[in-house]
Amino acid sequence: MTHLDLDPVLVARARELAARAAQPVVDLAHRHTTVSVERAVLRLAGLTGTDPVTGEGRLEDRVPWANRVVDAVRDQVGLESGVALPVWHALASGGTLQSLAEEVGAGTARFAIPTGADAEQARAAARDAAAQGIARIDANRRRREELVALHGDPPRRPWIYLIVATGDIHEDIPQAQAAARAGADVIAVIRSTGQSLLDYVPEGATRTGYAGTYATQENFRLMRAALDDVSAELGRYVRLTNYASGLCMPEIAVLAGLERLDMMLNDAMYGILFRDINPRRTFVDQRFSRMVHARAGIIINTGEDNYLTTADAVDEAHTVTVSQLLNETLAKEAGLEDWQLGLGHAFEIQPEREESFRLELAHALLARNLFPDAPLKWMPPTKHMTGDVFRGYLLDGFFNLAGALTGQGILLVGMMTEAVVTPWLSDRDLALRNVRYVLNSAGNLAEDFAPPKGGFIDRRADTVLREAVDLLGRIADHPEGLIQAIADGTFGITKRPADGGKGLDGVVATGPDAYNPALDLLERVHA
Numbered sequence: 001m002t003h004l005d006l007d008p009v010l011v012a013r014a015r016e017l018a019a020r021a022a023q024p025v026v027d028l029a030h031r032h033t034t035v036s037v038e039r040a041v042l043r044l045a046g047l048t049g050t051d052p053v054t055g056e057g058r059l060e061d062r063v064p065w066a067n068r069v070v071d072a073v074r075d076q077v078g079l080e081s082g083v084a085l086p087v088w089h090a091l092a093s094g095g096t097l098q099s100l101a102e103e104v105g106a107g108t109a110r111f112a113i114p115t116g117a118d119a120e121q122a123r124a125a126a127r128d129a130a131a132q133g134i135a136r137i138d139a140n141r142r143r144r145e146e147l148v149a150l151h152g153d154p155p156r157r158p159w160i161y162l163i164v165a166t167g168d169i170h171e172d173i174p175q176a177q178a179a180a181r182a183g184a185d186v187i188a189v190i191r192s193t194g195q196s197l198l199d200y201v202p203e204g205a206t207r208t209g210y211a212g213t214y215a216t217q218e219n220f221r222l223m224r225a226a227l228d229d230v231s232a233e234l235g236r237y238v239r240l241t242n243y244a245s246g247l248c249m250p251e252i253a254v255l256a257g258l259e260r261l262d263m264m265l266n267d268a269m270y271g272i273l274f275r276d277i278n279p280r281r282t283f284v285d286q287r288f289s290r291m292v293h294a295r296a297g298i299i300i301n302t303g304e305d306n307y308l309t310t311a312d313a314v315d316e317a318h319t320v321t322v323s324q325l326l327n328e329t330l331a332k333e334a335g336l337e338d339w340q341l342g343l344g345h346a347f348e349i350q351p352e353r354e355e356s357f358r359l360e361l362a363h364a365l366l367a368r369n370l371f372p373d374a375p376l377k378w379m380p381p382t383k384h385m386t387g388d389v390f391r392g393y394l395l396d397g398f399f400n401l402a403g404a405l406t407g408q409g410i411l412l413v414g415m416m417t418e419a420v421v422t423p424w425l426s427d428r429d430l431a432l433r434n435v436r437y438v439l440n441s442a443g444n445l446a447e448d449f450a451p452p453k454g455g456f457i458d459r460r461a462d463t464v465l466r467e468a469v470d471l472l473g474r475i476a477d478h479p480e481g482l483i484q485a486i487a488d489g490t491f492g493i494t495k496r497p498a499d500g501g502k503g504l505d506g507v508v509a510t511g512p513d514a515y516n517p518a519l520d521l522l523e524r525v526h527a
Contacts, residue, residue: 001407004369005453006462010469011370017472018325025268025485026333026480029287033426033516035074035199035448035506038083039066040250041518042256044133045126047097048217050203051105066251067200073135076111080511084126086111089118091125104387108505113513123515130517134295137257141297144260147228148237156443158378159185159401160232160435162428163305165404167192169219172520175425180230180238186263186410188241189223191215196275197502198244210390215242215252215342239263241301244289245271247281247503252374253289257296263342263410265294267303268330269323272486274306275495278501279486287334291522296333301410302327305346306381307492312354313383317363318467319491324367325472326482327429328374335522337375346379347399351391355456359396362460364406365451369461378403380414392416393434400438407446411435 043066050062073083090100090111103109114122154160162184164176178185192209195202205222206214213219220242227238230421239262249266256264268286271277293300304320304327331341345367349356367376369515374456381395396414403411413431415423423431451457475485480498488493 001326001368001372001446002365002405002451004451005363005458006366006369006461006465009076010465011429013467014321014325014370014465014472015329017469017476018322018329020476021485022329022333024324024479024483025330027282028035028483031283031509032077033283033508033510033514034281034284034503035067035079035508036069036072036248036285037250037516038070038079040254040288040292041082041126041130041516042097043251043254044065044518045129046133046366047101048203049098049101051101053105062203062280064203065098065104065199068104069101077113077281079115079508080514082510082514082516083113083118083514084515085122086128088122088125088129089114091119092107092121097129119513123517126515126517128366130521133254133258134327134518134521137292137296140257141258143294144262144297144312145456147231151231151235151237154185155234156439158408159239159375160409160414160432160504161186161188161377162432163188163190165190165209165411167213168207169205169213169222172209172213173223177226177230179432180227180234180424181429182429184413184432185236186229186239187223187242188265189215189219189454191212191243192446193350196243196277197259199247199503199506201251201324201331203250212515214227215255216257217259220255220261224260226328229335241265244293244300246275247277247506249282249285250288251293253292253412256298256360257292261298262300263299266290266293266300266304266385267344268327269486269491270356272304272496273492273503274303276496276501276510277492278504278507279483279496279498279508281503283483284507286330288519290331290334290336291519294337295522297340299340299342299375300331300336301342302344304344305348308346308348309383310492310494313346313350314353315358317464318471321366321370321464321468322475323473323491325468326369329372339370339373339375341372341374342377343371344368344377344379347381347395347402348379348383351381351384351395357402358456359460360398360402361406361451362457363464364402364408365457366461368408368462370465372491375409377410378406378408380410380418380419380422385418385420387420388417389420391428392418396431397434397438400435401442401498404438404442404445455502470510
């Protein structure tokens with residue numbers, strides 16, 4: 001790794017302030033639950049399927065049983081105690097989760113909050129049910145490790161990350177396998193437009209997504225199996241990525257663990273800033289989802305690159321660093337380790353700006369030096385892609401070179417047709433050729449790249465770090481910390497008040513008898 005002359009006292013101060021700034025959010029998550037967290041408990045315990053009488057036409061439009069059961073519990077006894085105690089108390093006289101869900105559909109299920117010995121019995125039964133789901137997640141983690149040992153990891157870093165999503169999972173599969181054969185190490189299946197705003201997880205193998213493919217448990221299973229086949233063919237383990245964000249973040253995290261996904265997009269603030277999801281809902285959901293990711297051995301990818309699509313990449317570079325430090329703090333509090341922190345940043349400086357490439361190198365090296373053990377996710381130019389495919393192809397080449405020079409961990413493949421059309425297979429092939437050329441010809445150049453102490457790159461990195469520390473200090477000194485900073489428009493120049501946005505009605509303050517068996521099991525390991 002190329003080392004910058006960063007002040008270690010300043011770096012330590014940055015992490016101390018990030019912890020203080022994030023603490024109100026951590027406290028919030030400890031005192032609340034959400035409808036999605038409670039639905040995730042039921043999914044972990046094995047509840048699947050949809051109510052056949054809800055919705056018409058497509059299977060993915062039907063209401064999942066997890067939603068129906070949580071809504072029934074909330075209507076009858078509230079969610080302050082969580083869903084586990086009333087559900088497993090109802091099951092004490094016999095039956096299964098599935099049969100109970102069908103009773104909910106028929107309108108005959110009755111829920112109550114148990115006390116005394118009944119509560120202890122319900123708590124133990126719920127813990128046993130959740131433990132079965134966690135055991136399956138543990139088995140998938142072991143299976144991933146076995147397959148990596150069998151087939152091997154990609155021969156070099158950064159890993160080449162390519163997006164494939166047609167809207168039809170059965171079209172995605174051959175495209176993903178073709179991309180792997182052409183050099184992609186990580187396949188990301190981007191979600192159908194607007195799925196992050198659905199307060200339920202669609203069901204089944206879907207073929208009707210728009211500008212992306214629905215994230216469903218069956219789609220996860222199908223794509224993972226297809227990539228296992230191509231991994232065996234190629235002799236290297238090909239990783240699968242999807243999105244644990246939006247209103248169903250905890251549920252999708254559970255489904256990813258159950259179906260052995262390897263990476264998940266999971267940022268502390270993306271849904272708040274760019275999808276107008278309520279901040280309180282997001283922070284409660286993201287802590288649970290990250291605890292699941294930690295247990296599953298999943299690498300998270302954060303979304304700092306998005307700030308630079310709405311804010312200036314030079315003037316606001318320090319906000320990316322601040323967000324990275326906050327994401328690190330929140331991730332580690334949830335149990336994630338350094339090797340799981342795919343912290344995001346991006347190549348988004350205006351190309352016509354003088355010294356733009358040197359500035360990009362400074363920002364990329366700052367991230368690399370602040371997080372030396374994290375598999376940083378380096379994002380290609382998008383904001384300044386104009387439709388000139390020749391200029392775009394050159395910009396992507398510079399981006400790939402910056403990734404090689406600065407030792408990035410995960411390199412998302414840039415497309416010359418970015419912002420023009422949904423890329424064709426031929427566009428992806430050309431983009432992969434660009435990456436292969438740069439990494440083959442300059443992939444080890446990082447060992448020769450040493451910016452001089454006190455030079456342009458070193459000075460710029462120091463400036464950004466000091467600006468980040470100043471901003472973290474202002475955030476940490478406010479009683480509401482990060483929540484207020486978001487309301488003030490600190491990140492991506494987008495203001496999101498604490499009581500605004502979608503999903504606030506799904507947040508519930510927990511009572512003294514609240515019990516979540518999944519959190520119980522996950523926090524024991526973390527502790």
